[in-house]
Amino acid sequence: DTEVTQTPKHLVMGMTNKKSLKCEQHMGHRAMYWYKQKAKKPPELMFVYSYEKLSINESVPSRFSPECPNSSLLNLHLHALQPEDSALYLCASSQAGLKKIPYTFGSGTRLTVV
Amino acid sequence: KNEVEQSPQNLTAQEGEFITINCSYSVGISALHWLQQHPGGGIVSLFMLSSGKKKHGRLIATINIQEKHSSLHITASHPRDSAVYICAVNSGGSNYKLTFGKGTLLTVNP
Numbered sequence: 366d367t368e369v370t371q372t373p374k375h376l377v378m379g380m381t382n383k384k385s386l387k388c389e390q391h392m393g394h395r396a397m398y399w400y401k402q403k404a405k406k407p408p409e410l411m412f413v414y415s416y417e418k419l420s421i422n423e424s425v426p427s428r429f430s431p432e433c434p435n436s437s438l439l440n441l442h443l444h445a446l447q448p449e450d451s452a453l454y455l456c457a458s459s460q461a462g463l464k465k466i467p468y469t470f471g472s473g474t475r476l477t478v479v
Numbered sequence: 480k481n482e483v484e485q486s487p488q489n490l491t492a493q494e495g496e497f498i499t500i501n502c503s504y505s506v507g508i509s510a511l512h513w514l515q516q517h518p519g520g521g522i523v524s525l526f527m528l529s530s531g532k533k534k535h536g537r538l539i540a541t542i543n544i545q546e547k548h549s550s551l552h553i554t555a556s557h558p559r560d561s562a563v564y565i566c567a568v569n570s571g572g573s574n575y576k577l578t579f580g581k582g583t584l585l586t587v588n589p
Contacts, residue, residue: 371521396575407565407579408522421575455522464509464574465529472521 366391369471371456377477380446386474388439388456394469395461396420397439399431402453402473414439415461446478481506481570485580492587498553500583502566505547512577513540513551514565522565525551556587 369390378384388397396415400408413421414433428450430442439456453473459466482505492498502511513525526533526540528549533540537556542549553560566580 398575407567407581410576413575415575453519457522459575462574464569465527466510466569466574467527468512468524468577470514470522470524475519 367469369456369458369469371454371471371474373474374472375475375477377479378443378446379479380448382446383442383444385443386441386454386456386476388441388458388471389437390458390469391437392458392469393436394458395436396459396466397433398457398459398468399439399441400455400457402455408455412441443476446476448478451476451478481508481568481578483566483568483578483580485564485566485583487583488581489584490586492556492585494557494587494589496556496587498556498560498585498587500551500564500566500585502549502551502580503547504566504568504570504578506570507544507547508568508570509574510569511542511549512567512569513549514567516563516565516582518562525564553585556585558587558589561585561587 372387399411402408411425412431417433432440455473456471457468459468515523528542537554539552563582565582567577
C-alpha cells in the first residue's frame with residue numbers, strides 16, 4: 366500500500382458544527398502532516414506529527430485540533446470554523462528524522478464552511 | 480528563509496511539444512521536490528532530487544546545486560499532462576518543512 370487515504374473527500378459544515386477529517390497510511394511512515402490550500406495558492410503547513418507526537422504547530426487557530434491516535438492515523442478536528450477556513454485540506458506522510466525524504470500526499474478533503 | 484521562484488507561471492503547449500519548467504531557490508537545500516496537482520485534486524510527488532538527474536517515463540528532472548536551479552522537462556507532452564507543477568525545497572533546520580514555489584499551470588492542447 367503506497368497511498369495516503371483521506372476521508373471524506375468533500376465536507377460542508379456550518380459554523381457551529383463539529384466535524385473531523387481523517388487521514389490514514391500503511392507505509393510505515395512516522396511523520397504525518399496537515400496542509401491547508403486555498404485556490405491557486407501553494408499548500409500551507411499546519412501541523413506535523415513525528416512518532417505520534419506533535420512536532421510542529423504553525424500557529425494554527427485552536428478551532429483546528431489535530432490528533433494522532435496511532436502511527437497510521439491522523440485526524441483533524443474542526444469546531445466553530447469560519448467561512449474563510451474553506452479550503453482543500455491535504456494530508457501527507459513521510460519517513461521521520463531524515464533530511465532527504467520523499468512525501469506522499471493524499472487527494473485532500475474539500476471543506477466548505479457555510 | 481528560502482525563496483523559491485518558478486517560471487513560467489503559465490504555459491500553454493501543443494500536444495507533442497517538449498516542455499521545460501524552471502525553479503530557482505536562494506539558500507542551500509537538502510532536497511528539492513517536483514510535485515503535480517491536477518485542478519481540484521490532490522498532490523502527486525514526481526521527483527525528489529538532491530543532485531544530478533532523474534527520469535521517469537516522459538518526465539526528466541535535473542538540478543544544479545551550484546547554480547541553485549532545477550528544471551522539469553516533459554517530452555512528447557500530452558493533454559493529460561495538463562496540471563499545476565510545483566517546486567518545493569527542504570532547507571534550514573527542520574527536516575519537515577517544505578518551502579513551495581507558486582506553481583506553473585501547464586495546459587497542453589490536443
